[in-house]
Amino acid sequence: MLARKDAIRVKKRKVDLVVISDVHLGTFGCHAKELLLYLNSIKPKKLILNGDIVDIWQFRKRYFPKSHLEVIKKIIDLSAKGTEVTYITGNHDDLLRKFTDVEMGRISLVDKLVLELDGKKAWFFHGDVFDASIQNARWLAKLGGWGYDILILINRFVNWCLTRMHREKFSLSKKIKNGVKKAVKHIQDFEQVASDLAIENEYKYVVCGHIHQPQMVRKVNKFGTCLYLNSGDWVENLTSLEYHKGRWDLKHFNKEEYEPEVSEEQDFKEMQNLVAAITITSKNR
Template identity: 35%
Template sequence: MQTKLKDLKTHFKTIVVSDIHLGTKGSKAKEIARFLKQYSCENLILNGDIIDGWQLKKSGSWKRKHTRFFNRMLKMIDQDNTKVFYLRGNHDDFLDQILPLQIGNLSIQADMIYESEGKKYFITHGDIFDSITTNLRWIAYLGDIGYTFLLWLNRQVNYHRRKRGLPYFSLSQYVKGKVKSAVSYIDQYEEELAKMALAKGCDGIICGHIHKAENRDIDGIHYMNSGDWVETMSALAEDHEGNWQLIYYSEIDFQKSADIVELPKTIEPEMKIVAFTKLDQNPGLSDFL
């Protein structure tokens, strides 16, 4: 075993990311690729809305930086022997055509049960909740304003904030926090998914979808949400003792080095490129949810 002298990373047992929305202007593809260079893991769980098929069908575009994310993922499989689980989200529902699919260390599936340190977690993107609740007034409200417009406006606001030396400000998160129906929806969302975990005999649930990072207890159920890589830029990470934490990109010290153990390399079969053509869903008002 060797310790690298440069490009050192912190090694976790499992890392969960979601809602990258590759193919859209709002996607922080460069940041997520840099994040995954900083950290290594045994299991990488991509919990839905990684590729935004809806936006690609409408007005999105695929950039080189979006491809680099998958290059980084494949290097993790090759160099660190990382197992990658890509779970379906509502924006990458084109995966319905091929799942379940396994190619070497890459598994594509709808959801999963994750067991670690004597505990079971149900992992799902979380869009299933939209079919459970009828209280979606806040989505209509945000849709009327236009979530895409909010993101554009947010970029303009933060451009001027940076010039003044001020920290990043999330306009859409601010709106979600102020609109009563938005707060109500998020509370319902978290409570319903906690109930779902209980019904499945699990100790906790890990989800995404609403772009709100969280790690807390709800009536004895460990509820976790990995956030997103459009604004929050956050991920969930589990250490080898079964402890979970939220990591925010804005708080990472990329200059700080940490020793890691270099894992043996394995060569995986060539990944099959799967084209998606069935993108018949209209995202309507909730473009990024």
């Protein structure tokens, strides 16, 4: 199995705290295999799942691959071996908010979290409360989520073709976001509102997800300063946040570090599955 092989091959790094968000298990765009490789490489004291881990909005009975299930098993396995796991609910898994404050062993379910890290307060929450489209037009947000899922699938197919031609990959969604002033302003506003609230409440760190925009930046206003952090996602950016020995790091997954040799047959089979996924999705809509 992928998990067992890589657990043996990769030396586990000890980390005080790891934050991941926006995994979207149960969708075609989710990079579950890559996330599993990453989780197998670390030994965290605390693991914070900052929302949209399982995508209940886009969940399909016909699509929940073994690799997606392996991620859930790995998280449970980490908790069984001593890692404190906190699942913070997001908008795509908001049905879980009915069970807020439930604890199962070392796994707890919350809507937000405040921790003290080396004497500094850190505020963790998903971030959908700042998104007007989620609060006022849920149906529109769901439609946008489906369109994003299809866009990511097409992008992966395009990048597969580019790789075969030895050309550089690119992100369709990032190109669209960067080309639309409204989308850029939405991201900037999101960061500013989160940071201003953190400063107002005397939090030194504010840690979000939701907008699929990995970031670590110092924010300042007339009342003070805080470090704004966003863990990104495991759909296109493949990023996580790590806090160890008083320092934050934004980690970008690099597949070559985990499995330097990928056979042409494996690569082609994965691409066939993606094409089949696009076809299935189109027929079911």
